[in-house]
């Protein structure tokens with residue numbers, strides 16, 4: 710029997726809180742979720758060695774704003790797709806994967 714989220718909330722401190730069916734509460738920073746995006750293009754980007762340039766990356770206006778989670782949509786009954794404020798929304802975060810990320814809240 711696998712666990713599933715029973716409640717999603719954006720907290721005032723800029724973290725996402727997920728309550729799970731077994732009572733566990735985990736919080737996630739938006740950038741942690743974005744950095745671990747499981748979609749194919751992000752996985753490919755992460756597997757590449759860092760570019761050997763010393764130029765500063767040029768950020769688009771959307772990238773320069775603080776990153777936010779703009780929406781989460783259920784995918785089947787096993788995952789969420791997360792839409793980020795930088796326009797990226799192709800990552801499918803399975804419940805199993807979400808349980809590996811974030812940190813357990815002490816309460």
Ligand SMILES: [Zn+2]
Nearest residue numbers: 746748751800
């Ligand atoms: Zn991605």
